[in-house]
Amino acid sequence: MQYVGFTGVPYENGKGCFMKNERKEKMPGEKRFEFGKNWQRFLSVLNEERISEAEKSLKQMLEIDDLKEKSFLDIGSGSGLFSLAAKRLGAIVHSFDYDPLSVACTKELKRRYFPNDPRWMIEQGDVLNPNYLKSLGQFDVVYSWGVLHHTGALWEALGNVAPLVNEGGKLFISIYNNQGFMSKYWKFVKRLYNRSSKPVRALLIFCFGLFFETRGAVARVLQGQNPLPFKAWADKKKSRGMSVWHDLVDWVGGYPFEVAKPEEIFDFYLKRGFQLAKLKTCAGGLGCNEFVFIRK
Numbered sequence: 001m002q003y004v005g006f007t008g009v010p011y012e013n014g015k016g017c018f019m020k021n022e023r024k025e026k027m028p029g030e031k032r033f034e035f036g037k038n039w040q041r042f043l044s045v046l047n048e049e050r051i052s053e054a055e056k057s058l059k060q061m062l063e064i065d066d067l068k069e070k071s072f073l074d075i076g077s078g079s080g081l082f083s084l085a086a087k088r089l090g091a092i093v094h095s096f097d098y099d100p101l102s103v104a105c106t107k108e109l110k111r112r113y114f115p116n117d118p119r120w121m122i123e124q125g126d127v128l129n130p131n132y133l134k135s136l137g138q139f140d141v142v143y144s145w146g147v148l149h150h151t152g153a154l155w156e157a158l159g160n161v162a163p164l165v166n167e168g169g170k171l172f173i174s175i176y177n178n179q180g181f182m183s184k185y186w187k188f189v190k191r192l193y194n195r196s197s198k199p200v201r202a203l204l205i206f207c208f209g210l211f212f213e214t215r216g217a218v219a220r221v222l223q224g225q226n227p228l229p230f231k232a233w234a235d236k237k238k239s240r241g242m243s244v245w246h247d248l249v250d251w252v253g254g255y256p257f258e259v260a261k262p263e264e265i266f267d268f269y270l271k272r273g274f275q276l277a278k279l280k281t282c283a284g285g286l287g288c289n290e291f292v293f294i295r296k
Contacts, residue, residue: 031194033253035150036101039079042246043105046081050243054085061278061292062141062170067091073139073164075127076147080106084113086143087120094136096125098151127157138166145174146288154258155268162272165295171274174288177281178259190255201253208252209245251286262289269293 059065068090074083077095083106087093095106103124114120125132128151142165148157165171193204266276274293281289
């Protein structure tokens with residue numbers, strides 16, 4: 001089967017079509033969030049400012065000035081924004097995603113900014129497929145931001161990415177923070193969203209969007225900051241180049257959904273020959289903890 005992207009051209013990998021989906025379903029009967037559709041909508045607001053912010057976030061977390069001639073693997077490329085950012089920093093990029101629409105988004109960004117560049121490979125792939133991963137080789141930087149906790153098999157996915165990192169290479173991942181009861185609550189919300197009709201989904205997005213914006217405005221008042229509504233929308237653009245609206249849809253609907261404590265991730269990779277180079281936590285609240293490990 002071929003999938004048609006933004007330009008109407010069938011997207012193909014090196015074998016002439018998308019990889020056959022061989023993943024054994026980890027959560028049979030569950031409805032997954034359609035990440036690719038959300039990323040398609042995000043591309044309509046993508047601009048130079050957002051791309052520059054994405055580049056800046058990579059440089060800050062990886063503690064580098066550029067990625068010239070470095071091999072960069074983007075696991076779960078989503079919109080393709082960070083594959084593009086790595087490419088603009090000079091990397092040789094390989095992007096893959098389980099969702100064919102996300103693959104199409106990444107292909108679209110390549111078409112816009114680096115058409116016909118052989119040093120940016122994009123294909124459909126599965127981080128839970130060991131045979132596929134073995135075919136990739138190893139990379140100087142392995143990047144997977146906010147992806148592995150949506151596979152339905154978090155710890156298997158975390159283990160699968162470790163061998164993909166070169167000796168001395170860096171692994172940059174982000175994983176949802178374990179909030180105990182609240183994490184169970186959000187898992188319920190996400191399952192409800194994906195089982196609901198479009199009107200109910202829209203209502204959930206509206207209600208939680210209003211809740212988050214009200215809470216943010218109150219917090220800004222208590223901190224003596226500007227309480228004007230939607231200030232976070234402008235701030236979010238300055239954080240990794242993302243979009244509050246599309247992140248909100250992703251947050252409310254993103255399922256499967258798994259979480260981990262920072263120390264659990266640290267111990268997991270310590271046992272696999274990695275040392276922690278940088279950590280950015282979400283201070284025990286909503287969102288992701290970010291980790292950069294170096295393979296010793």
